[in-house]
Amino acid sequence: MQMYDLPDANGHFGPYGGSFVSETLSHALEELRAAYAKYREDPEFVAEFKSELKHYVGRPSPVYHAKRWSGLLGGAQIFLKREDLNHTGAHKINNTIGQALLARRMGKPRVIAETGAGQHGVASATVAARFGMKCVVYMGSEDVKRQAQNVYRMKLLGATVVPVESGSKTLKDALNEAMRDWVTNVDDTFYIIGTVAGPHPYPMMVRDFNSVIGEECKWQVPEMVGRQPDAVIACVGGGSNAMGIFYPYIPVEGVRLIGVEAAGEGLATGKHAASLSAGRPGVLHGNRTYLLQDENGQIIETHSISAGLDYPGVGPEHAWLKDSGRAQYVGVTDDEALKAFHDLCHYEGIIPALESSHALAHAAKIAPGMAKEKILLVNLSGRGDKDMHTVSLKSGIQF
């Protein structure tokens, strides 16, 4: 395939991406674009980022062959990229470290963030504590309820958590509030966006910081099996863990890229969060991408058992990868994800995040139909400790 060098200078991935923001934000974004353009090439910045990833996050995270589970499924071998073993328990810290280092170089002592599952909020609060910055996290009040432990974690780390009561009280509303804060306090505030969405340069920058995931896999998998995997599978809400593992593989021929969206109670029910599978292009939160919207262009309320996938949009680069055919996007329901969650607990002794369980469920779906020597690499993007409450309620158990 031809060289892949997206986005263009204005943040476009084909017709997607871009910078659709109010004039009140454009100066802040110009400043950020200039700073990122400068520091992404700066050897000192890159070295500090790598050092933090190694000593603070604990990278490289291992790739693990889930032999027992693969054997029980009876087909392709499933390998797990263990982002759940990172400090704070998910891939999100890769990006927050990068953005916090950038914020410091830009002289911004205050960081803000939006969060859905709470993982990005925890990762932001963590780096804010690590670097001595003030941190405010916006979180939909519905998510605050679903993820009480992560809320407490953020508070322990010294962050202020602001519950957002507007709209569906989930991630998209938290994002709106965080943007509002940024507009008002741009002089001293850096907005750490947690996914590969938002206006340019965020989709590119968040992808770049997370691409360490795929970069590591590219040498780890051959080290274990002598070749690259046949397919790479990752869950997609906004899509940061998926872009992180997909991006280095885009130019690698013969590696299928499969993104797994939250089909909630089923695509046919309308209660889901599968914007690529069931949405159409539009403009939201500063970029053009696939959106779940009604015929008037109003955003539809989404549903997923996992707060981290409960978002009506998706990163613009995924929209492009879908249209170009380089990646394929499928849906996995709440029930399918829950089954994969329990199976990984039982057969591998690993408690996965409900988000990551969507990717696992798709692997479990296709593995039995594949030859035993085929290799599926699944991004185990986070650990499931935060989901105890949700899963136990589903099983009728209350703590």
Added chain:
Amino acid sequence: MGLKDVLRMVREFRSRDADTPIVLMGYANPIEAMGVDAFVAEAAGAGVDGVIVVDYPPEECEDFTALCAKHGLNPIFLLAPTSTDARIRAVAKVGSGYLYYVSLKGVTGGASIDTSDVAAHLPKLRAASRLPIGVGFGIRDAASAVAIGKIADAVVIGSRIIQEIESAAGGDATARVKDLLRPIRAALDA
């Protein structure tokens, strides 16, 4: 209430009032959902004079501004205290109708306005463009309207009116908005 309903209301209003200018303000997505071509044609046909699409910066909506020009619709762009000279020039080039200077770095409905900040920024805009300048964000009462009215060509009151409509019980929204605006109008005319 969708964009189509809004355009229907505009047509209704136009059948009774041919002169009062009408400007629509909103986000890009409902327009794109309708189709930019269809929206511009229908809005112009309904009697809309100008459109402010908050999340359409000039460089992301060249097709839209070209269509507006073709249909005689004025694309109105925002400028902020943080707008660079290059930005002001870009907006002055493609914008028409008026320039909309948003006085606060906050969003609509925020705190009150800083008049001296506005006064300090307007000369730059005047140098770049001959369009009239409307100032908004944070104008909530007669005093702030008069202060801004002395330096700007128009004062824009948005969120404050919406607040009044939202808190109105039953059918008294019109009366409440009139009560709000009457003293402001009187103070500006004084």
